[in-house]
Amino acid sequence: MESKEKIIFTRPESLTDRITHYCPGCTHGVIHRLVAEALDNLGVREKALGVAPVGCSVLAYNYFNCDFLEAPHGRAPALATGFKRLRPDMIVFTYQGDGDLASIGMSEIIHSANRGEKFTTIFVNNAVYGMTGGQMAPTTLEGQITTTCPQGRNVAQTGQPIRMVELLAALVTPAYLERVAVHTPQHIIKAKRAIQKAFKYQMEARCFTLIEVLSTCPTNWGKTPEEAINWLEDDLIPYYPLGCKKDPESLERDDGAV
Amino acid sequence: MAKILMKGNEAIAEAAIKAGATNYFCYPITPQNEVAEYMSKRMPEIDGVFLQGESELAVANMLFGASSTGKRVFTTSSSPGISLMQEAISYMAGAQLPVVIVNIMRGGPGLGGILPAQSDYFQATKGGGHGDYRVLVLAPSTIQEAVDLMMLSFHLADKYRNPVMMIGDGMIGQMMESVEIPEKYTEPELPPKTWAATGARGRDPIIIKSLYLDPNLLEDNCSILEEKYDRMKKEEVRFELYKIAPKNKLLIIAYGTMARICQTAIDELEKEGISAGLFRPISLFPFPEDAIYKEVTKKNISDVLVIEMSTAQMCEDVERAAVGKKPITFFGRTGGIVPSPEEVMEQARKLTDKRKPKPGKKKA
Structure with missing residues (x-):
């Protein structure tokens, strides 16, 4: 008898079947999947190159089923620049956390964006250094407790958390910059759309593309996975508003200037 | 061309x-x-x-x-x-x-x-x-x-x-x-670069890390x-010898532009009756230590003079290669000042004079 059951949800070809090392409740796995689905949908896995950062996703190359480079801390955009300049026919993406991109790699990301490098950055912002054990990041919220600000982040001494996509949007060079979150199915769908659009722009060699993904870190936030999702919704999103900050389709800027 | x-x-x-x-x-x-x-x-x-x-x-x-x-x-x-x-x-x-x-x-x-x-x-x-x-x-x-x-x-x-x-x-x-x-x-001919990241088409992903x-x-x-x-x-050891001869008492070791200045000094010293040879390392890693050992330990060599535009950096490798077999003297200038042939010659003269029998003293 013919089975009526059909498999409608499978592992993307762009992911390996390895079990990840990510903590329970961490959304790195979801983001990996969204990137992989985008590569699958666009049929570019076989000409994709990922660049892994230093941070929790340092081992991302074990989970993606495409060629990968493992970069020094913060330098993924420089590696991506060098590679893509020589192989403009390939699809290149960096996958970076907030310590990697917004602290030690600030120079590399700003200049890559400003040169309009035709690669895609997946910027995973969980407001903390994860792999090293929960230290303060440039994105840590005011008052947020970490192992290096046990009294809560004091912005008088450490400055305000950096809003990366807004900062990059201030550059004159065209880019596609959007902030998304992955804490609810609805947000995941939106995030997937943004990531796929970024890769599509890259395939068209239109502009630099960066998607900032707000992500959870229950372990270093000292929260249960459920509490972490709520904290992301209630605390992170108000400071890091979601949405598209820059798109070559609409060159108008927020201040009305064109 | x-x-x-x-x-x-x-x-x-x-x-x-x-x-x-x-x-x-x-x-x-x-x-x-x-x-x-x-x-x-x-x-x-x-x-x-x-x-x-x-x-x-x-x-x-x-x-x-x-x-x-x-x-x-x-x-x-x-x-x-x-x-x-x-x-x-x-x-x-x-x-x-x-x-x-x-x-x-x-x-x-x-x-x-x-x-x-x-x-x-x-x-x-x-x-x-x-x-x-x-x-x-x-x-x-x-x-x-x-x-x-x-x-x-x-x-x-x-x-x-x-x-x-x-x-x-x-x-x-x-x-x-x-x-x-x-x-x-x-x-x-070199082997094909099968290690390069060219896209995982028909093969497993390549990870460069x-x-x-x-x-x-x-x-x-x-x-x-x-x-x-x-x-x-x-x-890959590479080096060049200049005026190496059995009559030489002095071996000068220098690399890069400094070696050319030493060549001029050696030519001038020859006119004064001081015969010296030059060992010029071309590969600094790998360092030509065996070849230096061979030159340094030759019976005719009584002194080794290392000249650099730095404070005795390569000299440490020369010392390592010579394993104490012969006295090594260093001379260098820093700050962007290039030792002149005359300065090199002065060092060579000092070493040669030192080896001359002292007047009034009989040989044992």
Whole structure:
């Protein structure tokens, strides 16, 4: 008898079947999947190159089923620049956390964006250094407790958390910059759309593309996975508003200037 | 190609192009800017890649990415810039990537000055960055040799899948000499670059990395590197001898431009009846230690004189090679000051006088 059951949800070809090392409740796995689905949908896995950062996703190359480079801390955009300049026919993406991109790699990301490098950055912002054990990041919220600000982040001494996509949007060079979150199915769908659009722009060699993904870190936030999702919704999103900050389709800027 | 008059920096750039390295990343720093200026003009003509990065830190990491494609890539810089590149050089050595880095050295430490020096010998030959690795280091003494070694550097980088560094003092970059650059660099065949990241089409993904969290795997990687360095020590030692003769009492050891000045000094000393020979290391890693041992321990040699534009950096390797067999005297100038032939001769005279029998004393 013919089975009526059909498999409608499978592992993307762009992911390996390895079990990840990510903590329970961490959304790195979801983001990996969204990137992989985008590569699958666009049929570019076989000409994709990922660049892994230093941070929790340092081992991302074990989970993606495409060629990968493992970069020094913060330098993924420089590696991506060098590679893509020589192989403009390939699809290149960096996958970076907030310590990697917004602290030690600030120079590399700003200049890559400003040169309009035709690669895609997946910027995973969980407001903390994860792999090293929960230290303060440039994105840590005011008052947020970490192992290096046990009294809560004091912005008088450490400055305000950096809003990366807004900062990059201030550059004159065209880019596609959007902030998304992955804490609810609805947000995941939106995030997937943004990531796929970024890769599509890259395939068209239109502009630099960066998607900032707000992500959870229950372990270093000292929260249960459920509490972490709520904290992301209630605390992170108000400071890091979601949405598209820059798109070559609409060159108008927020201040009305064109 | 006929001989033409060329500035060192430009000759280096053209030699790289002839070796198939049409991918260049740079950051401005004196005294090597002519390489970047030359490449920025030439790359669009031949559909190569020229990119001025935001810092030497970024440039070296761009090389990391670019080299991963399997194509020949290079950068040029000078001492403080090379310091900034050490991070990526360590990673590229660990990940076994072939790149060529040229250091047109200026005086240090710190911002130092912009005049010629050889004070980055330790940095180049002893690792520079963190971890158990070496780069293959070549040091030309003429512009023609800079051209030849530049092309060879790309071959050796590919042969060993390791960073190769060519170091020249500022004069190598700034001096003009007649050179002959072949239309195309001919080299022994190399194996296909199956390690390059070219897209996982019909094969498993290629991962280019230096991370091995399992200590056994990291040790395995270090052993692979160590085997390569041992092979370099067997196959890539290069040096040149000048006026080595049984009548010599003195052996002078110098590299790069300094060696040419020593040649002039040796010619002049000969007229004064002092016969000395020159040993010029061309490969600084691997260091020609066996050959130096052989020359130093020759019965006729009573003194070894090491001359550098630094404070006795290569001299440590000479001492290591000579294992105390003969007295070694060092003379060097720093700050961008180049020892003159007369200064070298003065050192040689002192050593020769010291060995002369004292007047009024009978030989035992």
